[in-house]
Amino acid sequence: MRQQPPPYRRFAETLRKRIESEEWKPGERLPSRARLAEECGVTDAVVRRAQEWLIAEGVLTGRAGSGTYVAAWRDRVRVVRSPEREQAGQAPFYADMAALGKRGTSESRTDGMVPATPDIATRLGIAEGDYCVRTSYEYLADGKPVQLVTSWEPYSLTAGSLVILPETGPLAGAGVVRRMAEIGITVAEVEERPEAGHAHAEEANLLGIQTGTLVTRVRRTYYSDDGRAVETADIVMPASLCEIIYRFPVTR
Structure with missing residues (x-):
């Protein structure tokens, strides 16, 4: 028998449907937790956890000392990944x-000669503490942040x-493939590892979302034709703001 979701998840879906039916519109304050609990026959704890879940998903937003509001609508943008696009520069x-x-x-900041952390050293195939060039990017759509990237190069x-x-x-801005070609390195492969996660405080602040909001994290690494890692990056995209599409050619 299929296990039922916990009460707070069921109540979260009830709230989500009421929001989707426009019972409460974007920017509108929800009734108090006590009122929702009494109205729906659940405990305050169930209402609190349901609201926290929807805040993490970007459906609601909390304001200290004010209450819980329906999050303002932001268009979801599509990010396409394909082999051909890596050659575009x-x-x-x-x-x-x-x-x-x-x-x-986009906005960026580059720091030269940053010691590699154990994780970055492993990903780049270098020794821990070896210097890297680290560049942090904030990508914006119509002035609103939708993606964060932190890149490391030996x-x-x-x-x-x-x-x-x-x-x-x-x-400047030509991309890893084009820049590496300039110094005689041929980038032959890129590996991407996407996984679900939650935004920590600094990421949430930069992206204009709530801490704990669901995000997609992509660990990307470029390799040269001799198998050497030439760049690795951590990409963070809020699930509610970005849709990732992977396109690959089919060989006949």
């Missing part, structure tokens, strides 16, 4: 936004070249 994000009639922009790979800083120089 510029990050595919801008083309994705243009296809949706939106203006794609410092020894690009040191002394014109492409050491991803967002400055003659190939």
